[in-house]
Amino acid sequence: MCSKLSQEQVVDMIVQLKDFSEMMVDLAYSSLIYNNEEIADQVNDMEEIVDKLYTKLELTVLRSREMQPAEVLLSSIRLAVAAEQIADAAYKLATIVKKGAKSHPILKLAMEKADETIVATTISANSILADKNLGELGLEDDIGMKIIAVKRHGTWTYNPKDSFTLAPNDLIIARGYSEGRERLLNAASPKLCDD
């Protein structure tokens, strides 16, 4: 009966590793583009969590070795190793920022040219996004923009939940495609009609 539990733990840890590693890559590129040490620090913190999670997963898999064919256990370990390597790559990117290397302007330009990229913007007082929670806004489904971090009064919230309510002056970092980006920027700081 404890083996069923350990199997569930493995699944849960692999999903966490996948989510963490992908989020770290987004954050690492954000820290690099905006030369932001706080976001780089967050990536470092997440790297530590990933390392612990990864060790725990390996142990859990090894302990459950009689439960499943060796091939299936191996694939679980390989998925975890790959996620851990992706997290490591993100950590290296963040380290560049921590070491104080000035972000080369080419980097920002190169990222802006990619189909899918990261954008940062501030919510203005007349923004239609203000005082709505992310669940209501459904930006990911509506315009394909995923908010990966929000800064309010000097504090960052990473991967904000659906219940998170945006407020004027919040700095948001989001990932998405070109037209969605334009719509998000316009929604955050709407242009006034001429007349």
Add this chain to the structure above:
Amino acid sequence: MSEEEEIKYKPISIMELLTQMHSTTTLMIDLAYSAVLFNDKDLAEEVSELEEKVENLKTTLLMNTAIAIKDAVDAESMIGIMEVGGAADTISHAAADIADIVSIGLGIDQNILKAFAKTQERLTRVIIQAESILAGKALSELKLETNIGVSVIAIRRGKELVLNPNPNERLLKGDTAIARGSDVGVVELDKLAKGELKEIPRPKIGNGCVLN
């Protein structure tokens, strides 16, 4: 596996190289997990080919940065770019390792596949039916990214596989589209592909102006 490409300098801008490396590695992660999720060996094979492409891009990037560096100041400003190239290469190898699980047929715990299929941002695979309004339309007309938050990362048409389709590519009846999107978006894509949803939902968030 194709033959090793000879190391040769190509006149291509550092910016273009970085854009290509970033786009390719992002695509590779999605393709690799799709290969796992749908147990698709062809997709897995494409990931290994892209791994080679990224390797070549990295070599070219290093040569270009080497040419651009004339003194210590240049070297300090370029180190970040070289590190980005290295990180992209690491991500590319990791994606290829994920794809390898499928290529060598290791088999994956069904519960992991079920869990992957339920994450907030997820991968999906749909077949375009004759009655679908998507059939015959170019991706640039459909604007699925902006309208439903879904990005088509590959199209399978018979034996042909189109990766990262360009905006002019059309979805045809019988095509299998592999896409990534939000939980809500992928359900909308599924309904559109089956012909159950006859209109593409438009974004609520417009791009107009506000009255003062």
